[in-house]
Amino acid sequence: MATESPEEAAGRARAVLADLDGLLPEVDALYQDLHANPELSGAEVRTAGMVASCYAAAGLDVTAGVGGLGVVGVLANGPGPVVGIRADFDALPIAEDTGLAYASTAVGTRADGTTVPVMHACGHDLHTASLVGAARLLAAHRDRWRGTLVLIAQPAEETMQGAKAMLGDGLFDRFPRPDVVLAQHCAVTRTGMVHHKAGIAYSACRNFRITIHGRGAHGAAPHWSVDPVLLAAQTIVLLQGIVAREVDPDEMTVLTVGSVHAGTRPNIIPPEAVLEVTLRATSEPVIDQLQAAMERIVNGVAATGRAPRPPEIELREHTIAVDNDAAVTARVRAVHAELFGADEVIDLPEANKGSEDFAYLGADIPATMWFYGSTAPELWDAASGELRERMARMPGQHTPFYAPDRLPTLRRGVETLVGAALAYLPGRPA
Ligand SMILES: [Zn+2]
Ligand SMILES: [Zn+2]
DSSP states (O other): OOOSOHHHHHHHHHHHHTTHHHHHHHHHHHHHHHHHSOOBTTOOHHHHHHHHHHHHHTTOEEEEEETTTEEEEEEEESSSOEEEEEEEOOBBSOOOOSOOTTOOOOEEEOTTSOEEEOBOOSOHHHHHHHHHHHHHHHHHTGGGOOEEEEEEEEOOTTTTOHHHHHHHTTHHHHSOOOSEEEEEEEEEEETTOEEEOSEEEEOEEEEEEEEEEOBOEETTOGGGOBOHHHHHHHHHHHHHHHHHHTSOTTSOOEEEEEEEEEOSSTTEEOSEEEEEEEEEESSHHHHHHHHHHHHHHHHHHHHHTTOSSOOEEEEEEEEOOEEEOHHHHHHHHHHHHHHHOGGGEEEOSSOBSSOOTHHHHTSSSOEEEEEEEEEOHHHHHHSOSSHHHHHHHSOOTTSTTOOOOHHHHHHHHHHHHHHHHHHHSOOOOO
């Protein structure tokens, strides 16, 4: 599909990016606004509205309300390939503790009506502001390329629902179907660094809510009860044997019981206990194996412990693994290496144990998702160790302390997107 050399594509990218200095203050203003006003997954009404107006101002054909709050911007620029680029825009239920002037003090309302502090702790505000910046530059320089851009602004990534909802609402039928789909995620490596990973880049994930039924009683009459707290404790311990003793040690797998809830007082044996469990693996057969083992243990413990009825095991959130197309990854990587220098483009040694619902956008279309650093050089350089050790020491994503090195990260986020888009959108014949 792409016939131009990486050097030629990077050369056009440099010409397009010549205007980035002038545009960066606007990208930064959008970023700070998004950061100060984060919204929970599926509730990104204000954010979606801002993205739609930014896309319209850039001259794109805008459709809002795709799969809920998704926004699609299309820029048709003559015959040529169709390139899809996705950025997500939801935030997390975390109280920001960065001390930044533009830190979030926002609260959001959860589905159960409770309110929680909200923070852009995964950097989706970076993704969205940089995609708007790239859209502005690519629209302004449409003489430098031909083809069609489909910009996909996605809600509800953290709950793994947004991509499926947009696809279910005809993302690839109602709008030009991309020949290639691209996305990026910020990482805690040094700003400037760009990371690629062919093949599996993010794990498959399944999140469960498990309700273990017992029989409540007075805390002083345990013999009249079926104690769900004891059943939950036994279940949690036995679940640890799945990864340790059932799965091939060569497989990257995780089973975490992240939440346990039961009871209200020491002297009341409650009627039920609720566990929340996440499973991670790099393939569907292996995550199937994890799930089957989990179900066997959950049901087995309940039956052994005289539970009055079997537990309820609900699959609440899930995604397949992100499997980056080797050719697309190599092509984008080559253009990035031209643009930033080979030293700044560093391959990731292994898949991320996190998960990303971008997997669905790239399930039937060649796709790649790369990563780019967001930590200030002084912080990164002060740490020692190899890449993964240093990453573990940085203020991490999904914590109250994630504070990206703002301007350099926004800049690199625009540059990576423009370079990747032009890797597939050819130049116009002279
Ligand atoms: Zn996240
Ligand atoms: Zn994320």
